[in-house]
Amino acid sequence: MTDMKVRSGVWHETVLDTLKANDVRLAVYVPDRVLTPLISALHADNFFTCFACTREEEALGIVSGAWMGGVRGAVLMQTSGFATIPNALASLVLPSQIPALIFVSERGTLGEFNLGQAMVLKTMRPVLDALAVDHHTITRQDELAFILDRSIKQAVAIQQPVVFILSPLLTGGKLFKA
Amino acid sequence: MTRPSAHNAKVMNRFVLTQRLVAQLKHEEAVIGGIGNANFDLWSSGQRPQNFYMLGSMGLAVPIALGVAIAQPQRHVVALEGDGSLLMQLGCLATVAVRAPKNLTIVVWDNGIYQITGGQETASAGTADLVAIAAGAGIGKSAWAADEDEFDRLFAAALRDGGPSLIAARIDDKPGVGTTDRDPVQIRARFMQGLGVRR
Numbered sequence: 001m002t003d004m005k006v007r008s009g010v011w012h013e014t015v016l017d018t019l020k021a022n023d024v025r026l027a028v029y030v031p032d033r034v035l036t037p038l039i040s041a042l043h044a045d046n047f048f049t050c051f052a053c054t055r056e057e058e059a060l061g062i063v064s065g066a067w068m069g070g071v072r073g074a075v076l077m078q079t080s081g082f083a084t085i086p087n088a089l090a091s092l093v094l095p096s097q098i099p100a101l102i103f104v105s106e107r108g109t110l111g112e113f114n115l116g117q118a119m120v121l122k123t124m125r126p127v128l129d130a131l132a133v134d135h136h137t138i139t140r141q142d143e144l145a146f147i148l149d150r151s152i153k154q155a156v157a158i159q160q161p162v163v164f165i166l167s168p169l170l171t172g173g174k175l176f177k178a
Numbered sequence: 179m180t181r182p183s184a185h186n187a188k189v190m191n192r193f194v195l196t197q198r199l200v201a202q203l204k205h206e207e208a209v210i211g212g213i214g215n216a217n218f219d220l221w222s223s224g225q226r227p228q229n230f231y232m233l234g235s236m237g238l239a240v241p242i243a244l245g246v247a248i249a250q251p252q253r254h255v256v257a258l259e260g261d262g263s264l265l266m267q268l269g270c271l272a273t274v275a276v277r278a279p280k281n282l283t284i285v286v287w288d289n290g291i292y293q294i295t296g297g298q299e300t301a302s303a304g305t306a307d308l309v310a311i312a313a314g315a316g317i318g319k320s321a322w323a324a325d326e327d328e329f330d331r332l333f334a335a336a337l338r339d340g341g342p343s344l345i346a347a348r349i350d351d352k353p354g355v356g357t358t359d360r361d362p363v364q365i366r367a368r369f370m371q372g373l374g375v376r377r
Contacts, residue, residue, distance in 0.1 A: 026248065049248060051277060053241070054269025061238035061270075065210070065245020068230065068366060069253075070375040073245070091234020092242075095362040 006145045011170050012038035014141070015103070018148040019074060020047055022156075024101060026066050026073035028052075028059040030081050034105040034171050039076065056081040057088040064098045072156070075100060079107040083120045086127055089161065094131060097159035101152060103166060106137070110168040113176040124165075134162045139169035185309070188325045192287045192349045193219040195329055196258070199285065200224060202333055205254065208246050208373060211358075212239035212259040214294045216287055218354025220258055227372025231358045231365050237267030240274060240284055247279040250373060254281045254337055261288040261302045268311060271344075275316025280340035283333070284312070289349045297351065312344040319343035 006021065007013040015038055019027070027042045027050040029035065042050040053059050056077045063073030077085075082104050093100050107114070108121030128135045134155070136147050148164065155162040168174075196219040203209070208228045211217025216239070217231040230246075232239060243257035264271075264286055274282060290303030302308055312320040319336070323329035323345055336343040359365075370376040 026245075051273075053273045055267070057235070057238065058241045058267060058270050058273065061235065061241025062245040062248070062273075064238075065242035065247075066249040067245070068242075068370050068375065069208075069246040069249025069373055070370075071245075071249035088235050088238065092232070092238060095234070096366040097363055098366070 011141055011144060011166070012041055014144045015148065016041050016045065018145055018152070020045075022072070022149065022152045024072040024074050024152065025049060026063060026071050027076060028062050028073060029076035030054070030056050030059065030078075032076070032078035032105045033174055034078070034166070035076050035103070056084045060085055060088040060093060060100055063100050064092055064096065067098050067100070072099075073101070074103060076103045076105075078105045079124060080117055080120050082124050086131070089131055089133065093161050094133070098161065099155040099159050100161040101155060102161060102163045104163060105171065106165050106167050107174065110173055111175070128163055134160065135165060136162070137165040137167055139167040141170060144170065185307075185322045186324070187322045187348045189348050189350050190323075190326060190329070191352060192216070193222060193352070193355045195287075195326065195347055195349070196220055196223045198326065198330055199256070199333055200226070202330070202337065206372070207254040207256060207337070208243070208250070209256045209258065210239045210243040210246070212257070212263045214260060214263070215354035216258040216260050216263070217358050218356055221358040222354065222356035227368055229372070230369045233358070233360055233362050233365070237263045237270075239263065240267065240270040243282060243284070244270070244274055244277065244279065246373070247282040248277070251279070251281055253373070254283065256283045256285060258285050258287065260293075261286060261290065261308060262292045262300045264308060265301055265306070268315070271312050271315035271317060274342050279342055282342045283336040284317075284342070284344040285333070286344065286346040287349045288346055289351050291351060293351055293353065309344065309346045317342050317344050321345060323347045
């Protein structure tokens with residue numbers, strides 16, 4: 001990580017800076033409360049083309065097309081959205097060797113209030129492992145820039161997707177009153 | 179039950195129309211062939227380096243085309259998609275309408291059946307009108323092609339005037355003419371070369 005101006009204080013600033021430093025210019029998302037500050041910052045920065053789409057696999061199709069057209073892209077979603085993308089991973093991204101950068105806001109753990117989210121989370125890492133997709137669970141701000149920067153470079157170099165699971169330990173997660 | 183906005187378009191043939199479409203491509207336009215017969219007939223119409231043939235991910239021809247269109251705004255991009263595939267991912271029409279890329283044209287082959295899986299009826303066989311759906315999603319330039327000549331005119335206008343636009347053609351139940359070589363890495367690599375991204 002050289003010549004990289006990365007703010008180290010707040011997770012979403014670090015994510016934005018690392019994307020920019022790696023020339024990732026497209027961000028497509030299905031909204032999530034936890035990701036809202038990142039999404040807002042991406043919208044506010046003209047470096048990025050950032051927009052919502054209607055479904056997570058649609059987002060993977062868009063960044064796959066953009067990659068083939070020469071633009072690096074990231075997809076942002078929450079855990080429940082991940083459950084909608086295994087077909088797009090297995091039949092487009094992986095066989096075509098597309099380095100899709102996938103950010104998942106981790107729901108379903110560390111204080112989850114929605115059983116549906118908790119159940120979906122139990123499927124996420126086994127599915128990623130079954131597909132042999134690299135994934136990193138990021139819990140610490142001091143490791144965030146290193147993991148993102150190195151992994152984005154690796155994904156592009158080996159033409160494989162990578163999933164960044166953003167833990168509530170990093171983001172604060174979604175709070176509720178017990 | 180009849181379609182809410184009944185049309186009297188002629189029933190045409192996908193391979194014939196695909197050949198007529200490809201014949202209009204003079205500026206290395208990108209073409210995304212949706213899974214199944216849409217890309218089989220694209221393949222059979224002549225293998226251009228700017229063609230991407232989908233071997234999976236049903237429903238994602240339009241999103242992939244949108245991604246290419248965003249990455250290369252100077253290049254026109256065409257998505258060829260079947261009715262069953264489009265029905266699987268209707269939300270993408272709304273996304274296209276919001277982004278409004280001038281360099282994107284969607285062509286829908288509507289035979290009212292899932293032809294490749296045994297001919298089961300799709301919702302567009304009798305009730306759903308894909309042009310009305312696209313227009314309702316916000317793609318103002320959405321039209322049925324009444325016959326082959328109008329298909330040519332609509333596609334020429336889409337390339338000339340910019341979009342986004344959607345052209346729907348009623349087609350028969352004939353299977354694709356050929357079969358795409360199933361090598362996704364080679365397809366992707368050739369496509370990127372065709373788009374000038376890779377040497």
